[in-house]
Amino acid sequence: MTAALEVRGLKTHFFTRSGAVKAVDGVDLSIERGRVLGLVGESGSGKSVTGLSILGLIDHPGRIVEGSVRLDGQELVGLDRDASRRVRGRRIAMIFQDPMMTLNPVLRVGTQMSMALRAHETVSNAVVRERSLKALGKVGLPAPEQCLAAYPHQLSGGMRQRVAIAIALLHSPSVIVADEPTTALDVSIQAQILQEMQRLGAETGVALVWITHDLAVVSSLAHDIAVMYAGRIVEYGPTADVLAQPRHPYTRGLLDSVPGEAEPGEKLAQIPGSIPALIDLPPGCAFRARCSRATGACETMPEIADIGGRLARCFHPLEAA
């Protein structure tokens, strides 16, 4: 079976005045229909740039310098503007943290949905209305009719995000890349949206790339997890396995930093230091300066390799228990 999305050796760099920022520097991902992949990592690790690269939305001074992005087998890297626009929104869509990245503040929701539909299909008014209502119903909006007539500012943040998701679903895309779509929402609204997404993934067969810094969200939502650090994936495998038994020291450190798991009032395990800048990274493992297992060997870059049913990029991975 061809994967819905297959990313190989993706490198996206930004050529700034102070040098090349290697925001994404060799990322491989693969995701099948109906599956959810959680892409996690701390701020600046390259998650959003990965997502934007997949959609072909990288602008100057950034550029995909190497690699391949295949959607249902079709190569997207190197497509011209028009071809790329025909794919985007129809066969692959993106949802952002701020739904106003998708929504136009001065147009009614119904108008925007109609424009989104007609960007790729010729359909009658009746069909537009029917499909819009259906999409709004799918994402759990309580009053789809009223919603069609509303302007974005008349909706709550959670409802706006649902509208953005409904628009992403309009053409039944193969893949949706969701970049922190619930981060700005309250927990009660976040839980509603996560529940809808879990259901929609199973029902529509859409493959979801869910970008977040919240390990707990990924824990409940994603089948697989990819942990990013400094522009590269450092650990990648089935979510349950990786969370129960992280093999990369960074994944382990990240998990141990999360309060709520630890005994209340006890010191949390902490990773020393902070994430390095992505300009002029010294050679070798980027986690070296913060890693308690580092040795001389780590001064060269470890390859990502299969260790017992998952991938890890480390010379001295933690033992499997």
Add this chain to the structure above:
Amino acid sequence: MSAPLLELDAVSRRFSRKISLGDRIAAKLGAPVETREVRAVENVSLSVMKGETLGLVGESGCGKSTLGRIAAGILPPSAGTARLDGKPVMAEDGRHQKLTTRVQTVFQDPFASLNPRKRIGETIGEGPLAHGLIDRAGSRAYVAEQLSRVGLDPSYASRFPHQFSGGQRQRIAIARALAMKPDLLICDEPVASLDVSIQAQVLNLFLDLRRALNLTAIFISHDLGVVRHLSDRVAIMYLGRIVEIGPANEIYAAPKHPYTQALLASVPRLNRHREGRTAFKPIAGELPSPLSPPPGCHFHPRCALATERCRTEPPQLRPLGPMRWAACHLAE
């Protein structure tokens, strides 16, 4: 932990809705304009014991920051009083002046709360100097001591805020607050903008300092995991009211208020024990507008247990066991 250090006595705070240009024009033309008010905090009473950390949680707009600012003496309540050791934290004669330096605050966004044009040594030293805690001659050494206490190199005193990372800036904000030798520290989402690995560093610092200085604290956060980790007691707010308050371990293990129960069930859990994907259990419905909160129990439109009484009669906080209180007609 015996005598209350801070007491909030039936405090409320209303904000009148900002009047828009449209409203003003309408008013000029003689149209009736509703002047609605946000009841950000409604009749809240609580006390914080010496040496205790009280966690304050709830969804956005429920009034956490407003309550924190009232407790800190930087926002006057519309009604009620906040007292520290029995004395009001704010002048009640209309001058609205903060009366004590014994309460200090640490805010979420350390960049916004640090003056970008001041070296951090000055930022940390100016308060203690102005209030006579130190003299000019001792200032340098004092600042150095504050910096090393929060794990920063004393040489950083001569740098500006933009030269620091988010985590470091939050340490500076903590150092500045502690330099005033407060008895009560109010932390309003101090780790919300930090990455988990940096958040863990700051939380550990807080745990160390609390022990070393026997600090009393109110810790405000929408992150239930963070609050559980740090707090002795927790208060849960919903639309301006406290709906439940009690020992942290008990509330997390067995919440009594339907909102607390639903909120805890909504939080995705980091599952490290190979249980696979879990179902989400969201609370139904939207968060109502604080401009027109539902009558009776504010939670009734979203509550599965709501009865006729809940729609009309606001439940009062009542004791439901040692140190445990909840505001629900049905909770036991």
